[in-house]
Amino acid sequence: MSYFLATLVVLGVLIFIHELGHFLAGRAVDAEIQRFSIGFGPKLFGFKYGETEYVFSCIPLGGYVKFGGMGEDEMLEKLEGGGDDSPRTPGPRDFDAKPIWARALILSAGVIFNMLFAFGAYTYVIAEWGVPELSTxxxxxxxxxxxxxxxxxxxxxxxxxxxxxxxxxxxxxxxxxxxxxxxxxxxxxxxxxxxxxxxxxxxxxxxxxxxxxxxxxxxxWVEAGIGSVVPGSPADEGGLEPGDRVTAVAGIDVEGWFEFTNEIRSRPGERVEVTIVREGRELIRPITIDIEEEQGVQVGRMGVYQPVGALSYSPVPLTEAMLYGYRETVAVTGMILGFLRDLVTGGISPRSLGSIVTIGEASGQAAADGVDSFLRFMALFSVNLAILNLLPIPILDGGHLAFLFIEGVRGKALSFETKMRWSQVGFLIVVGIMVLALSNDFVRLLGF
Structure with missing residues (x-):
């Protein structure tokens, strides 16, 4: 599968799952659904079934479900250039006519569906392929x-x-x-x-x-070989490649994978020289190790995985696979939340953010590694999408939920004008983050 096709599959499936959550929650509370869109911006093609128009739009980096009377969504359409200024008579099935709990359910359902997808994907991988363990x-x-x-x-x-x-x-x-x-x-x-x-x-x-x-x-014991490198990671920026064999870290010889990773984990934030053997030649690569926090302790991370051939798989019953799926989903959630915390507190540089380019590289690499690896990546990215959508930034689900919280405290909704202003701010924040992430990838690819 090409990197481009792998990226389209990841984004298309996960955005569809997210918007399907909003759609089904709206159906459950009998809200009027005017449009179900995969993608933003002008419509490419679509069809109408019942009261709902199903469309594919030209920018495949998101999507939305347009509910009757949903002021926030009307604002989003205006920001995207797809708004309809014709007058409309409010109805009892409008989004704003529903109680706060129903609107909160609709807004949070996309995130819930992304988390359920991750749990299901992890469970399926374990049930189908088994629990990974060292083959040695x-x-x-x-x-x-x-x-x-x-x-x-x-x-x-x-x-x-x-x-x-x-x-x-x-x-x-x-x-x-x-x-x-x-x-x-x-x-x-x-x-x-x-x-x-x-x-x-x-x-x-x-x-x-x-x-x-x-x-x-x-x-x-596993050889300290590099199976794959995370795009944009310290290992990637330092020039490590799949197939390299690590022989020393900071002048200390390492005989196996665990000795190698223990040296990296014990040096958070340090710049070290990593000695490798590549095609019979010994090379030295200077690498600045990232900092991660595990249970309140800072550890180092370099962004490499051991060779796939080092693992074998043991079958487990479905109930045990579901337990593994739950644990994996919780672990990935904690990892992403920790990354966001470190990003906000300065423990991780904003330069570590990746854009659609990084997503494409990771999607293509995961697809090349096999179906199980691709499904694991989709599960991880689904959790990522869920958490990012919960950030309290207007135009994201978390921002809409923040508006509902304020409405519950005040006893009345914010004015349309206030929501519009905050949504414009949120739009600028999201665009700014996307531009920063894209610039990070260009700098990395150009070797600056």
Whole structure:
């Protein structure tokens, strides 16, 4: 799938899902729906069914549902050049004639549908492809600080040694290793390794907490290779490419993926030299590491993913896939909210914002990586779209909800003129953000 086509699919599907939420919520409260539009600006083509006109407009970067009497939407149409100034008789099915709760439901339904889409996409990917886990059984790192009593002999196992058997059970992936350690009967158990061949005995703990500590104490080994690079990330700006193999960070040798990522995470905001091997040549790339906050602690982020071949997939039942889908949606929501917080507080530069160009690059890369990767990207972008639409900026859903909140507090709606002025301000803010994001991408692409 080409980058252009992938971008159209992502934007088209997610905008349709968002506007479908508004549309169905309007139907649920019996509001008059005059137009359902995918895209902004002049109409390209469309048709009318019942009372509603369904159209495709020329700018595919959004969409709207036009309700009868919805002053905010009339303002939006005027800003887009599609307004109708002909007089109209108010009716009981007008948007403004509905109670505040019904209008709030209509306005928030697009965001709700985007979040539901993300949950559904993550759930489907897990149900169809399984839970991703390392395909290796090689030991990368043993963290002796977390090892429960009776398991200390794991410290003597060399990095790169391969798990062969846990008790009487053979293991073929890191997921097998984790399940074997967590689910084995409590008491003594033999662990067999290869490369070099050796066996040790440990005691499996009784409590679930200690079993989880045991699993967390042993990490699988993955080569510090670059599978993909996030467009606009520090790694991208520093010149890292898929296929590169990292051998050192800030002069410290790294033998595997987790050592590499641990070095990056421990250096938030630092400018470091990353040593890589590319097609047999050793290169050094200076990179300034981004800052992210996880549970109140600042960590470094560079914007790379490990090679896809490092993972295998284990099937799970639908109920477990739904739980994974929920957790993934919550985790992505927290990540995006954290990014916005850091953007506002100065922890992240506005220069990290990306435009439709970045979206296109990420969409195309995700599509090239496979259907599961593409669906994951669509789910992530759907959450992104939902959160951005909730920002209290007039012309966005969050701005409309802010108008409703003020109406509820005051006991009467703001005047049309006041809403119009604030919507013009909101329009300028959104355009300004889009121009900044587009300029960031041009600067990045031109190498300035």
């Amino acid at each position: 059984t090689r030991i990368g790192t043993v963290y002796d600080d977390f090892l429960p009593p009776g398991t200390e002999s794991l410290i003597g196992i060399s990095t790169g040694s391969r798990f062969v058997q846990i008790g009487e059970t053979e293991v073929g992936s890191w997921g097998d290793v984790e399940r074997g350690l967590f689910e084995a009967p409590s008491g003594p158990i033999r662990l067999d390794f290869a490369e070099p061949d050796q066996s040790i005995e440990i005691r499996i703990p009784v409590t679930e907490a200690e079993r989880r500590a045991l699993v967390r104490s042993v990490e699988g």
